[in-house]
Amino acid sequence: MSGLIVRGARLLGGETGDIRIVDGRIDAVGSVDPAAGDHMIDADGLVALPGLVDLHTHLREPGGEASETVLTGTRAAAAGGFTAVFAMANTSPVADTAGVVEQVEALGRQHGYATVRPIGAVTVGLEGRQLAELGAMAASRAQVRVFSDDGHCVADPLIMRRALEYVATIGGVIAQHAQEPRLTEGAQMNEGPLSGELGLAGWPAVAEESIIARDVLLAEHTRSRLHVCHVSTAGSVDVVRWAKKRGIAVTAEVTPHHLLLTDETARDYDARFKVNPPLRRAEDVEALRAAVADGTIDIVATDHAPHPDERKECAWAEAAFGMVGLESALSIVQHTLVDTGMLDWAGVARVLSTTPAAIGGLAGYDAPLAVGAPAHLTLVDPEASRRWSTDELRGRSRNTPYTGITLPGRVIATVHGGVPTVLDGALVDADTVATTAGGR
Amino acid sequence: MKHLLTTRDLDREAAVRILDVAEEMAATADREVKKLPALRGKTVVNLFFEDSTRTRLSFESAAKRLSADVITFSAKGSSVSKGESLKDTAQTLVAMGADAIVVRHPASGAAHRLAHAGWIDASIVNAGDGTHEHPTQALLDAFTLRRRIHGADARGRALDGTRVVIVGDILHSRVARSNVWLLATLGAEVHLVAPRTLQPAGIDEWPVTVHALLDDALATEPHAVMMLRIQRERMVDAYFPSEREYGRMWGLTAERFAALPADTMVMHPGPMNRGLEIASVAADSTRSTVLEQVTNGVSIRMAVLYLLVAGVEEERA
């Protein structure tokens, strides 16, 4: 049977080797002799990573197709080296029923660029009042395991308690968008000297930290699992560290943008830098990087949030929150954590693939690049460098905050279940991917 | 100077120049023919996304006295609120030939965005943006102070040693922010007074002395006390418990007014809540500058429009 051979890649232990892929699985690793008919990818100088997994993506379909669709979003994902994305529930209609999550999952399967695992809403309509049918979504073909009202905080402590207890019975996890709503009414940016000067309503760190503190205590009390989305402050890191030391089953994520950018970016009122939670102080950025390095923060997740130009080309307070991040995530992680010596490439595999898959209950990622495992892999050229612009984007929206910054690294190839989705640094066309993936 | 967006980036020389040009403009107001030909053939657009009759009339009057063509565009309730972006609106106005756009907007930073996003090339005057700044108000306040203190001898002078107490909702006040930067630049000693709930984050880094209690600030025997308008709905958001308590602790009551030094000026950017932040006896006294502030507003806005629109041309020539 003919296969695909990745020739001479740097493997996670630092050694150089080949990887042979046959029939969607890793067939051999090390020194591999090509068989007749094998296709070759020259990976000289490239780092081989397991396919990246994003636990926090907004694909916008259904309802927000002007910003992104499952197809355009998974193309952006593939371009960024991702082979699986967890799609947030704040679509229209909201992903709070088995019907919606099955539709989204099926679209991902049909297009083939990445595995799409829908996240189910915790409460009906994300309204925070009545639990959605979590069991029905878990039992559906979409096999939902992660539940989140992201965009909104599950603020009511009773609803949060019940949700934590209830998902424990179906092996799920609640992913909390930690934002005390009363403390952040009208909030526009990090509360600090700059918000005071710019006259923008502040989003104080305590509004995040107090919810995380409450939720880890609820997780302890209910003996349930909690995942904290987009941790953004040094104080939140302290709370999570305390909770882990106490043995509470909590995991935490940070976004690439919170690892790089600070609230100073608001000074020009350019709404491309408007995001929720907001960009924080330089001290927070430092604490977040250290927390990824020491494992307090388990994963990096993009919070890829596409918006059309008109939602950003307006006054700051009128603009939408969010930035796209799938295409740039790996470069930002390399820039902030690898090139600073805080994380090695095996660590990158941990925070961007193995652990997010484990948190999300996604099979096939627990033995990265091992013989017999599904062939999800990403080849990155760590020596490449790019002056970032909207030309680097592959999704439908252009709201990247990195324009003009020179970023290291480039994804040269992405293979999703044996199907190449990126080759020679370019997306494989949609028909080829759909056909090849469908043939499996 | 191409834009006037904030008083923060005005240096002392530029600020004094604006005040001096405003003195020239004020002098013309006393003449029989009040109009100057300075901006003949120029178009000034007043783009108001927020109702403010007094500021709009002040700018209209200033532009007309300079012989500019004036277009007033009240964007509130127009196509703008139906989804047309700030960018689209601005580009439309420039297509109509606007040389300067005077913009009032409920969102902080709107004027800055118009000036710096690369959408348009006109001069932008910030006529109040959200809770950020209102630079012409601060300039007219400084002008008013300077005239009262130095009289006919005001030209060329700053406000060195002038002690000004600003009282009220600093957190939400664009007037306070613009005054803090401008008055400090002009050498004044600025004191801010507000309950902790209405003090913005980072106020300790501002070039001011902060007091929680009004009586502590008034004990410094200021040359001027500027009372800010307090919005009654702030109570609902728990910034303070009641109007009565606010008035008692932070209002310029008749008793506090009586205890002030005899020459302390009383300022208010208007419109006033009589009996809440200011007692009528203070508002109506000869030490009140409230009506002068309105008159001086036209002179300051003439100076700003002149320097931005005619001045840019001088620099280019």
Ligand SMILES: [Zn+2]
């Ligand atoms: Zn969120």
